[in-house]
Amino acid sequence: MNAVxxxxxxxxxxxxxxxxxxxxxxxxxxCTTAGATGADHGQPSGEALALGRTVADDYLTAYEEWxxxxxxxxxxAGPQ
Structure with missing residues (x-):
C-alpha cells in the first residue's frame, strides 16, 4: 500500500x-509509560494528557527545527 x-x-x-x-x-x-509501569491502559486523565502533550510539543518543536x-x-549545498 502506498499512501501519499x-x-x-x-x-x-x-x-x-x-x-x-x-x-x-x-x-x-x-501508552508507553502506562505499559512500562504496569498501569491500566484505560482512558488517560486530563492531567496525563497535559503532561504528555508538553513532552510531545518539545519533541515536535525539536523535529521541526531539525x-x-x-x-x-x-x-x-546547491544542485547535486
Missing part, C-alpha cells in the same frame, strides 16, 4: 497537522 498525503500549502493546514501529530505522540507517550536546518543545509 496531499501537500500542506497553508498555515491552517500545517497547524491542523501539527495538532494531529501532537495528539498521536501524546497518546503514544501515555527539518528547517536540514532544508537550509540542502539548499545551501
Amino acid at each position: 498525503p496531499d501537500p500542506i500549502t497553508t498555515q491552517e493546514q500545517a497547524a491542523a497537522e501539527r495538532e494531529t501529530l501532537l495528539g498521536f505522540i501524546t497518546r503514544g507517550i501515555y 527539518m528547517v536546518k536540514l532544508a537550509a543545509d540542502n539548499a545551501a
Whole structure:
C-alpha cells in the first residue's frame, strides 16, 4: 500500500497537522509509560494528557527545527 498525503500549502493546514501529530505522540507517550509501569491502559486523565502533550510539543518543536536546518543545509549545498 502506498499512501501519499496531499501537500500542506497553508498555515491552517500545517497547524491542523501539527495538532494531529501532537495528539498521536501524546497518546503514544501515555501508552508507553502506562505499559512500562504496569498501569491500566484505560482512558488517560486530563492531567496525563497535559503532561504528555508538553513532552510531545518539545519533541515536535525539536523535529521541526531539525527539518528547517536540514532544508537550509540542502539548499545551501546547491544542485547535486
